[in-house]
Amino acid sequence: MTADRSDSPDMTALADVILRACAAVGNTQSALLPLLHAVQHETGYIDDAAVPLIASALNISRAEVHGVVTFYHDFRRNPAGRHVVKLCRAESCQARGGAAVETVAVSRLGVGMGKTRGDGAVTLEAVYCLGLCAIGPNALVDGRPVARLDAAAIDRIAKSVNA
């Protein structure tokens, strides 16, 4: 992975984000997940440059922070698209035609599962269950739940993403 240096974060700002987050969630190892959530919430992803800062803030090793960032599916190491569509792939959605909807989503949004479109407009991701299992197929579109997805609903999502 090569990082585009022009996109690299402002280190002072990053340190400030971590400092403020630590004030809220604490500075023990147990605060690591809340801290990573806070950093991702503020900056959109966990930049590799944040790892040593977080390690030193919590007095743990960089390896421990790296290990956690890479273990959990939620944490991104690169910025996401401007819109994020999380499509459920679990059994209950499959029982209601989820696989067909996934194919439509990939073609209409113009991006593969787990990928961000070239123009940075949208990231399409798999999610395994949103707990809306009687009304699938389901998705989270920028955090907003959408149920009973069909081709028409995917078209509406594609339109809002492209707007």
Next chain:
Amino acid sequence: MTRVFISQDMASIALGVDAVAQAFRDAGCDVVRTGSRGLFRIEPMVEIEDGDRRIGYGPVGPQDVAAILSGSHPNRLGNVADLAFFASQQRFTFARCGVVDPLSDADYAAHGGWRGLEKALGLDRQDVVDCVKASGLRGRGGAGFPTGIKWQTVLGAPGSEKFIVCNADEGDSGTFADRMLMEGDPFCLIEGMAIAAHAVAASHGYIYVRSEYPFAIETMRKAIELAAGRIAPFTLEVREGAGAYVCGEETALLDSIEGKRGQVRAKPPLPALEGLFGKPTVINNVLSLAAVPFILDKGPEAYASVGFGRSRGTMPVQLAGNVRNGGLYEIGFGITLGALVNDIGGGTNSGRPVRAVQVGGPLGAYFPPSMFHLPFDYEAFAEAGGLIGHAGITVFDDSVDMAHMARFAMEFCSVESCGKCTPCRIGSTRGVEVIDRIIAWRGGRQGAGVALPHGLGAALYSRSPERMQSDAAAQTALLRDLCDTMKFGSLCALGGFTPYPVLSALDYFPEDFGAVAAAAEVVEPVR
């Protein structure tokens, strides 16, 4: 002013209920947002207060406000509590869900809330534990371990600091009871945890909620703030997960709270003795803890009087997937699987025949309709090679390809494996490959192996060409062998139970793995 009750459950919102609520507010109504009643076919639904009754209309949209307020809308359902789907339930845990404003302490208290905690605080710790033991309550997360015995171990464990941890990392597809309860009646969970804290002398608790449930996280955090005075000196906090299914396993969850990778710990030591931060810890599922206020309030006999065999009390069953009346149905153990799927669930939503139901999430077995006589009971399901798990039932119609579902079970395990033990980490990937070969053989049916790209096949299987060349029968034998290794060699339920959906698919739907065709080919020459 007309009082209107409208759900703000995540599922209702996904169906567009917010626009309906806004339309009623614009029409000058007093809109109370509740949890969901749990029948999604009639949502978005609104309930108009009429004395003691609530007249439901659903499904409705924002354009229907005038017709609803005049009582002329065609989707009038009558008094919601009298609908057969609700009236036939035994709602012990979900009695308030869909009825009350989730964040109204007054509503909660008026509907029987906090009485269990009051009674518990008047009892000795041992008496509270005895009460939970007498109720027969078993862990609702899936394992079915007696909750009272777990509490007893923690109560008896030495140590000045103990914890209560609620496992709200409900990751199983087809389950949503935890989510509905946390969104619709969060005080119930808080009360259950406070009772547990009193019983074992714990001072702090964590609710570990998966990040896929943003609404539940928000509601729980607000509810904890509101209830702080009620549960003091006990304190609670919500921990948000980060998308790892394996953190639903209790020891992985504890590591996750500690700020580590969510990897499974070897047991012993039991979490009850050395749990969170090495301290004695009660770790229970949402539904186990939420059942406790009822048990303390109404008495253990009232809870234990319902049920079947050693499975006492009620189970909030979740009907999901391709089912007509999908939703939450709380009922005493013992009801048959067929009654749940056909009578209450109403069969498939597509109108096609039911072919398979998966009970208990991604690690649960697939059952055909010929097994619908099974009573909903921990032991009966275990005997039949399955599990109740978190009581999610995912229904599939006859368009399902069971080889594909078996492959998905292995794929899901490989995506979610924590990596600590080999049978799960490697076995799941090998499982996907074996099933891929079966599917390819089934498609080609010439008995030849699958050609892997880039000559990989030759490289990988140079020493065992017979495995690459073999037919579905040989591959199936290999798959069974692999399942055996995973079942008995894995550290936790993820690798250990992934064989359930795979083996049940093989056992009950062999035709999807090429077995019928193979048999026919053998029989033909004889004729």
